[in-house]
Amino acid sequence: MPADDMRDPEGLMAPEDYARSRAVFWGGAAVLFTDALGRVLVLDPAYRPGKLLLPGGGVDQAERPSAAAVREVSEELGLSVAVGQLLAVDWVSRGNPEFGKVYGFPGETVSIWDGGLLEESDIAQIRLPEHEITSFHFLPPAQAARRMRPIERRRMLAALRARIDRAGPAVLEDGETVGLGQALQRWDVVPRIATGYQDIAWHPAMEPAAGLPVKQAWVWAFDPLGRVVVLVDPRDGHIVLPGGTVEMDDNGPKAAALREAAEEAALRLHDAAYLGYLLDPDGAVYGPGTGANARARYIARIDSLGPAAPDVATGITYGRLLVSPAQASELLGLGCAGAEQAEYAARTAAARWGIPLSPPQAAIEIPHTGMAALLP
Incomplete structure (x- = not known):
């Protein structure tokens, strides 16, 4: 009292x-x-x-x-x-x-x-x-x-x-x-420090040198407010961009990135464009014995996100979040090259499509049932 x-x-x-x-x-x-x-x-x-x-x-x-x-x-x-x-x-x-x-x-x-x-x-x-x-x-x-x-x-x-x-x-x-x-x-997200990425260089707008294989391709998928889709691996809470390994049946790295985005995140994308690549000079990131390789990055606009479903390659159903590019960089743990890449992706999307630069804000969970078309 x-x-x-x-x-x-x-x-x-x-x-x-x-x-x-x-x-x-x-x-x-x-x-x-x-x-x-x-x-x-x-x-x-x-x-x-x-x-x-x-x-x-x-x-x-x-x-x-x-x-x-x-x-x-x-x-x-x-x-x-x-x-x-x-x-x-x-x-x-x-x-x-x-x-x-x-x-x-x-x-x-x-x-x-x-x-x-x-x-x-x-x-x-x-x-x-x-x-x-x-x-x-x-x-x-x-x-x-x-x-x-x-x-x-x-x-x-x-x-x-x-x-x-x-x-x-x-x-x-x-x-x-x-x-x-x-x-x-x-989603019990655990921000990562991606192994091997801290010392590899980001090459914006440059194509890999002739003879340098592109082993993986990933995509910065933008919504109209300047946010990007990231995926949560439920096994460890780590965050990844949509994308993955370039397979023999893929018609190049861009096709691989779009295929992986559809399989992992039910993402339908529009206006995909090349952004740049990360150089893995000794194959340490991809795996022992791989040798020098490139890891390509693309940007694209989101048409829609379908219902969440298991990835055909892994059987994992990923969580799907919308975050600002800067927050994606923090969660991905790609070091200085990741921060440079996130800023370059955001500014390229702004220049190319008039998409605003998104400030850091609360992450948005994409419903399990998906979302209707995000483009007007």
């Missing part, structure tokens, strides 16, 4: 009974940092060997969660930073078996804040507290998640998705999304 409640006290709880009835919680705060490749900063605490954590800790009495986040970063990393957006809030119940045994634990509300991207100069200044933190690592999200407690894994991934989605904080209870959540949360 609030102290300034002026109602007739008859029938109301006594103040001391009301106070005892209220939930009592601890507070926790953590910070999500990434590097230029999209890898997540995690710490190896001496008091919990083998189980990684985001930088953070408990909120002191009379301390705001954002201030606690700043203080913990200073204490654990030796960095003076200002936290950005609130990315996630997790209500952890008393007795949660995933939390571990902590004396007197009454339950906790944990907030995850955005620390942004750490440059090399920032990373060089990290100083760990003696006897508390043994090491720090920048790991791909999936790899970091495997080395965290399950509840902290779900919390970290939810915060990372919320950062990319730009749709506001994720709301969790015991590490699980409350309600339907946003599309990236519903």
Whole structure:
């Protein structure tokens, strides 16, 4: 019962009974940092060997969660930073078996804040507290998640998705999304760091050299608002563009990209045009023993998306999302070449078709039943 409640006290709880009835919680705060490749900063605490954590800790009495986040970063990393957006809030119940045994634990509300991207100069200044933190690592999200407690894994991934989605904080209870959540949360999307792609070059508008085989072809498929289709692999939550391997029966890489888009995503495309290629100089991306090859990229306009169906090659029914090109680049994890490619695709679509440049926004899930024609 609030102290300034002026109602007739008859029938109301006594103040001391009301106070005892209220939930009592601890507070926790953590910070999500990434590097230029999209890898997540995690710490190896001496008091919990083998189980990684985001930088953070408990909120002191009379301390705001954002201030606690700043203080913990200073204490654990030796960095003076200002936290950005609130990315996630997790209500952890008393007795949660995933939390571990902590004396007197009454339950906790944990907030995850955005620390942004750490440059090399920032990373060089990290100083760990003696006897508390043994090491720090920048790991791909999936790899970091495997080395965290399950509840902290779900919390970290939810915060990372919320950062990319730009749709506001994720709301969790015991590490699980409350309600339907946003599309990236519903599909358990795990932003990738695509193996081998970080060092290969993007060649916009250029054709591969004579004799350089084109092994795969992928397509940036645009809707009228400048968003593109990406596919979610339900096996691991990773994101891919529509496209795939150029088969012997395909009439060139463009035909392969359009065929794969139809098979994987039931995409009907229009005005497909060549965009450029990625050079895989030693075949490391495609596979050992492949040799130098090119991976072509195309742009196209979406006519329609049919009902979701299993891919004829894999039997997988992919999730289908509409995101901005910049968000697609973040989710695909193709490094600098991916960011350059996404920007070039968006600007080419704008110049070619008058499609607007889409700002980052909440991902849209394409209905399982499909969507009618998107072109006027």
